[in-house]
Amino acid sequence: MEVRVQNIRKEFGxxxxxxDVSLDIRSGELIALLGPSGxxxxxxxxxVAGLESPTEGTIFFGDEDASKxxxxxxxxxxxxxxxxxxxxxxxLDNVAFGLKVRPAKRRPAAADIRRRAxxxxxxxxxxxxxxxxxxxxxxxxxxxxxxxxxxxxxPNVLLLDEPFGALDAQVRKELRRWLREIHDRxxxxxxxxxxxxxxALELADRVVVMSKGAIEQVGTPDExxxxxxxxxxxxxxxxxxxxxxxxxxxxxxxxxxxxxLRAGNEPDGAAALYFRPHDVELIDGCGGCLAGLVTxxxxxxxxRHLELDLGRTHPPVEIELPPERAxxxxxxxxxxxPTRWKLFRKGGRKEAPPIEAEAPVLAAxxx
Amino acid sequence: MAxxxxxAPDTLVTAATSETRLSRVVLTIVALGFVALFLLLPLATVFxxxxxxxxxxxxxxxxxxxxxxxxxxxxxxxxxxxxxxxxFGVAAAWAIAKFEFKGKAFLTTLIDLPFSVSPVISGLVFVxxxxxxxxxxxxxxxxxxxxxxxxxxxxxxTVFVTFxxxxxxxxxxxxxxxxxxxxAALSLGATGWQxxxxxxxxxxxxxxxxxxxLCNARAMGEFGAVSVVSGHIRGQTNTMPLQVxxxxxxxxxxxxxxxxxxxxxxxxxxxxxxTALELRYSDxxxxxxxx
Numbered sequence: 133m134e135v136r137v138q139n140i141r142k143e144f145g146x147x148x149x150x151x152d153v154s155l156d157i158r159s160g161e162l163i164a165l166l167g168p169s170g171x172x173x174x175x176x177x178x179x180v181a182g183l184e185s186p187t188e189g190t191i192f193f194g195d196e197d198a199s200k201x202x203x204x205x206x207x208x209x210x211x212x213x214x215x216x217x218x219x220x221x222x223x224l225d226n227v228a229f230g231l232k233v234r235p236a237k238r239r240p241a242a243a244d245i246r247r248r249a250x251x252x253x254x255x256x257x258x259x260x261x262x263x264x265x266x267x268x269x270x271x272x273x274x275x276x277x278x279x280x281x282x283x284x285x286x287p288n289v290l291l292l293d294e295p296f297g298a299l300d301a302q303v304r305k306e307l308r309r310w311l312r313e314i315h316d317r318x319x320x321x322x323x324x325x326x327x328x329x330x331x332a333l334e335l336a337d338r339v340v341v342m343s344k345g346a347i348e349q350v351g352t353p354d355e356x357x358x359x360x361x362x363x364x365x366x367x368x369x370x371x372x373x374x375x376x377x378x379x380x381x382x383x384x385x386x387x388x389x390x391x392x393l394r395a396g397n398e399p400d401g402a403a404a405l406y407f408r409p410h411d412v413e414l415i416d417g418c419g420g421c422l423a424g425l426v427t428x429x430x431x432x433x434x435x436r437h438l439e440l441d442l443g444r445t446h447p448p449v450e451i452e453l454p455p456e457r458a459x460x461x462x463x464x465x466x467x468x469x470p471t472r473w474k475l476f477r478k479g480g481r482k483e484a485p486p487i488e489a490e491a492p493v494l495a496a497x498x499x
Numbered sequence: 500m501a502x503x504x505x506x507a508p509d510t511l512v513t514a515a516t517s518e519t520r521l522s523r524v525v526l527t528i529v530a531l532g533f534v535a536l537f538l539l540l541p542l543a544t545v546f547x548x549x550x551x552x553x554x555x556x557x558x559x560x561x562x563x564x565x566x567x568x569x570x571x572x573x574x575x576x577x578x579x580x581x582x583x584x585x586x587f588g589v590a591a592a593w594a595i596a597k598f599e600f601k602g603k604a605f606l607t608t609l610i611d612l613p614f615s616v617s618p619v620i621s622g623l624v625f626v627x628x629x630x631x632x633x634x635x636x637x638x639x640x641x642x643x644x645x646x647x648x649x650x651x652x653x654x655x656x657t658v659f660v661t662f663x664x665x666x667x668x669x670x671x672x673x674x675x676x677x678x679x680x681x682x683a684a685l686s687l688g689a690t691g692w693q694x695x696x697x698x699x700x701x702x703x704x705x706x707x708x709x710x711x712x713l714c715n716a717r718a719m720g721e722f723g724a725v726s727v728v729s730g731h732i733r734g735q736t737n738t739m740p741l742q743v744x745x746x747x748x749x750x751x752x753x754x755x756x757x758x759x760x761x762x763x764x765x766x767x768x769x770x771x772x773x774t775a776l777e778l779r780y781s782d783x784x785x786x787x788x789x790x
Contacts, residue, residue, distance in 0.1 A: 183682055203685050210686040216679035220701040230687035233697070285687055 133194050133288040133321055134159040135180060140189035142175055149175045150345045153189075157289075157323065162315050164332035165325045167342035168368070173325045174293055176342070180323065181291050182206045193288050209282030209320070211292040215274045217266040223277050224249050224262035230285035252280040255314065272303040279311075283318065292324035296331060308335055329369050333357065341365050363476050366406045373449045375405045375422075375442075377475075384475070387443070392420025392469050402478045407470035409437070409452040418467040424449060425465050431455065440466070545763050548756035560754035561761065565734040569742035569758070575650065576725075576738060577718040580657040584714050587658075588665025589707070593699070595666075596673030597681065610666050613659055621659050622727025625652055648730030653738065656724040661714045668710030669703055676702055705780075709773060716769045720762060 135157040142150040150172045157163050165173040178184045180191060182203035191199045198206050217226050225232075227249040231240055240248065253259055256276035266274055275295065282290060295311065296304040312335055315322055326332050332339045333353040341348045341356060341364075349361045360366040367374070378385045379400050384393045386405075393405075415421050424440030427448060431437075435452045442449055451468060518526075549557055560566065594600075595607055613621060629636045629646040639646060646652045680702060684694040700707075722740040729736045737745065739762050746755035 181686060183686070203682075204688045204690070207688065208686060210683065212679050212683055214679060216683040218680060218683075218698055218701075229684070229689070229697070233684075233687065233689040233693045281683075281687070 134192075135289055135321060135323070136192040137176070137180065138190045138192070140176070140179060140186045140191065142172075142179060142184065143187045148345055150179070150186075153345075153347055155340060155347065155350065157321060159321055160319045162312070162322045162335065162337045163324075164336035164339045165323065165342060166327070166329060166332040166339050167348075168327060170344075171342040172345040173327075173340075173342050175345075177291050177293055177323060177325050180289065181208050181210050183210070207285060207288050209285060209287035209290045211275075211278045211282050211290075211295055213294040213297055215266075215278040215298075217274055217277055217281070219266050221265075222262065223253065223258065223264050223266070223269070226266070226277055227252055227262075227280045227284050229281065249280075249284060252284055253277075255283075255317075256280045257310075270303075271299050272307055275299065275307060279314070283320070287320065290320040290322040292322065294326060295324055296326075296328075304331075311335065333369075341368065343368070360406075360474070363404060363406065366474065371409050371450065372406050373409065373451075375446070375449070377403055377405045379403055379475075386422060390420045391422050393473065395475055398475070398477075404476045404478065405470070405473055406476065407473040409450045410435070411470055411472040412451045412453075412468045413471050414453065414457060415467050415469055421467040421469050422449075423465060423467040438466075542763060545756055545759050548752060549760035551756075552753050556753050557757045557760075560751075560757040563754065565737070566742055566746075566754065566758055568734045569737045569739050570761070572650070572653070572735075572737065573719050573739040576653045576657050577715055579654045580661060580718045581711060581715050583654075583658050584661055584665050584718075585707070585711055587662060588669060588710060588714075589703075591666045592669035592673050592703075595670050596676075597678050607670070610663050610670075613662050618660055618721065618723030619727055622656050622724035625655055625659075625724075625728050647728055648732060648736055650736075652728040653725055653736065656728045657718050657721055660721050660724045661717045664714035664717060665707065665710035668706045668713070672703055672706040673699075708776065712769050712773050716766050719765055 137153060137155040137157075140150055140153045141148065153172070153176060155176075165176060167173045175184065179186055182198070182201060182205075186199060189199070190197055193206065218229065221229070224246070228245050231245045231248065234240075239245075250259070250262065253262055256279055258273060258276055258280070261269065261273065266277065269277065279292075279295075296307055299307065308331060324335075333356070336353065338350060338352055339356045340350050343364050349356060349365045351359070356365065356369055360369060363374070366372045375386055377391070379395055379398050379402075381400070382394050382396060382398065383390045384395055384403075384405065385391065395403075422442065424442040426438050427441045428439035429436060432452075434455075436455045438451050438453065439448045440451065561570070591606070591610060595603060626647060627633055629639065629652065631637060631640065636647070644651075646655070680698050681694050684698045685691075689697065720740060721738075722744075725738055726741055726744075729738070729741055731737060731741060731745070733745070739758055743755050743758045743762070746752075746758065
C-alpha cells in the first residue's frame with residue numbers, strides 16, 4: 133500500500149521534532165529513513181504507525197486519511213528496536229498474538245492461526261523453535277520472531293525501528309541480506325529507520341536522509357551518493373572533504389591561488405567546495421591546482437588513503453588513490469584536482485542551487 | 500611444580516574480596532547473631548509463651564468468642580482492604596510508569612505518604628473526618644452509615660496504611676519494562692484491555708504477588724491506625740493486634756501470646772509462600788527479568 137505523508141509537523145512539548153515533512157512512499161517499496169540521532173526519523177516512523185499523533189499534517193494510506201485512525205485501525209506491522217517480544221509467551225504464541233486478539237468475526241480458526249504462525253516461522257527460518265521462549269533465543273533469532281509477528285497481521289505497511297541496531301556486525305550483515313530477500317518475496321511496503329548509512333544504501337530502494345527534523349534529500353542510493361543536494365548530505369553520506377573557497381570571475385580560488393576549476397556564471401563571493409576522497413586526480417606541475425604536504429598515508433584494502441596538509445588553519449584533506457599512483461609520496465608535496473565536486477554558497481543553502489561538475493575542467497587558467 | 504609456575508589461579512579469583520578468613524568469620528557471626536537476637540529470639544518467645552501451659556490451653560484461648568470474633572474481623576478487614584489496594588496499586592503504578600502527565604512527581608510522593616506518617620496520625624485523620632463533631636460524620640449518620648468504631652472505619656484505616664505496598668513494588672518494575680511491549684500489542688491490533696490482560700499483567704505478576712503478600716501481612720498486623728478508629732468494642736471492633744493488647748493488659752498471657760502466635764504464623768506463612776513460589780518458578784522469574 134502506498135503511504136503519503138503530507139506537511140507533517142510534530143512537537144514534543146515546545147520542541148519541534150519534525151517540521152513540515154512530506155514524503156511519498158510507493159507501494160511495495162523498501163525505503164530507509166536515515167539520519168543522525170535527533171533527526172526525527174524515529175518520530176516519523178511512529179507517526180506513520182499511529183503510535184504518536186501529528187501536531188499538524190496528514191498521513192494517507194492509499195487514498196484513505198489514516199491520521200485520525202488509531203494504531204489498531206491502521207493495521208501496520210511494527211518491529212521495535214529491542215523487539216518487545218512478549219517474554220512470557222512462546223515463539224509461536226508471540227507470532228500468533230496479532231491474530232488471536234482479533235474480534236471473533238475477523239479471527240481465523242485456532243488451527244488456521246497455528247498454521248499461519250508456523251508458516252511465518254518457516255519463512256523467517258525458525259522452524260522447530262516455536263516452543264522456545266524469547267529469553268532462550270539469540271539476538272538475531274529474536275529479531276526474526278519480531279518480524280514474523282509483525283507480518284502475521286498482513287499489515288498495510290511494515291515499519292522497522294533500527295532493525296539491526298542491537299546486533300553484532302556479522303549477524304547484522306546476514307540479516308540485512310535476508311531482510312531484502314524476505315521483502316522481495318512478500319512485497320510489503322516497508323519503511324525502516326537506521327543511522328547506519330551502509331545499511332540504508334545497501335538495503336533500500338530509496339533513502340530518505342533526515343537532519344534536524346526535516347528531510348534533506350530523497351533518492352535512490354546512487355542519487356544520494358553521487359548527487360548530494362546539501363552540504364549535510366555530502367558530509368553525512370560517505371567520506372567527503374570540504375574546502376573554503378572564493379569565486380572570482382567564474383574561477384574558484386583556494387586561499388591565494390586558483391585551483392583550476394571554473395564555476396560558470398556564478399557571482400563572486402565565498403563558497404564551500406565539496407568533493408569525495410576518491411574523486412581526485414594527481415597532476416604534474418601545478419598550473420591551477422590544490423597542493424599539500426602528505427602528512428599521513430594508510431593502505432586500506434585496495435586503495436591508499438593520504439592525508440594532506442593544505443596549510444594554514446585548514447583541517448587536513450583526505451584523498452584516496454590507487455596504491456601504484458600513490459607510491460613514494462610520503463612527506464612530499466603533491467598537486468591534485470577534484471574530478472567530481474560541488475559548490476555550496478555560504479548562507480541560505482536552500483536558495484542557491486549547488487553548482488555541480490563531474491568532468492574535470494581542463495581549461496586551467498594560465499598563471 | 501612446573502605447570503602452575505608464574506601465577507596462582509586461586510589468589511587471582513579472590514582478589515576482589517580480599518578480606519582475611521578471620522574478618523569473614525567475624526562478619527558472618529555478627530550478622531547471624533543480630534538476626535538470632537532481634538528476629539528469631541522474639542519469635543521463639545511468642546510461640547514458647549503461647550504453648551507454656553500446653554496445646555489444650557492454647558486452643559481454648561483461641562476458641563474464646565471475643566478472640567474468635569477478632570480473628571474473623573481481621574480476616575474480613577484484610578479481605579476487603581487488600582483487593583482494594585491491589586486495584587488502586589495497579590492503577591497508580593500504571594499511570595505513573597506508562598504515562599507522562601503534570602503532577603506525576605507529586606503523585607509519586609503522595610503514594611509514600613502512608614509510610615512517612617505515623618499510623619496513629621493516619622487513624623486520627625479518619626476520626627477528624629468522620630466523628631460526630633466533624634463535617635462528614637453527622638451527614639453520614641443521618642443516613643444510618645456508621646464509619647467510626649465499625650468495619651468501614653477499620654477498612655479505611657487499613658487501606659490508607661497499606662496503600663504503598665502494591666504500588667511501590669510495581670512502579671520501578673513497570674518503569675524498567677517501559678512501554679514497548681504495550682505498544683507492540685497495540686500495533687498488532689489488541690485493545691487496551693487485551694493489552695493489559697495478555698501483556699502487562701503477565702509482565703508484572705511476580706511483583707504484584709509480592710506486593711499483595713506484603714500488603715496482606717501489614718493489613719493483618721496493623722495496630723496504630725486501627726486502634727484509633729476501632730473504639731475497642733469487645734467482640735465487635737477489636738482486630739487481632741488489638742485483642743492481643745487487651746488480653747496482655749488483663750494479665751491473660753497465654754491467650755495474648757496465643758493470638759500473637761497465630762498472627763506471627765500468618766506472617767510466617769506469607770514469607771514461606773513467597774519463598775516457595777520463588778523457588779518453584781525461579782526460571783520464569785529470571786527469564787522475565789532478563790530478556
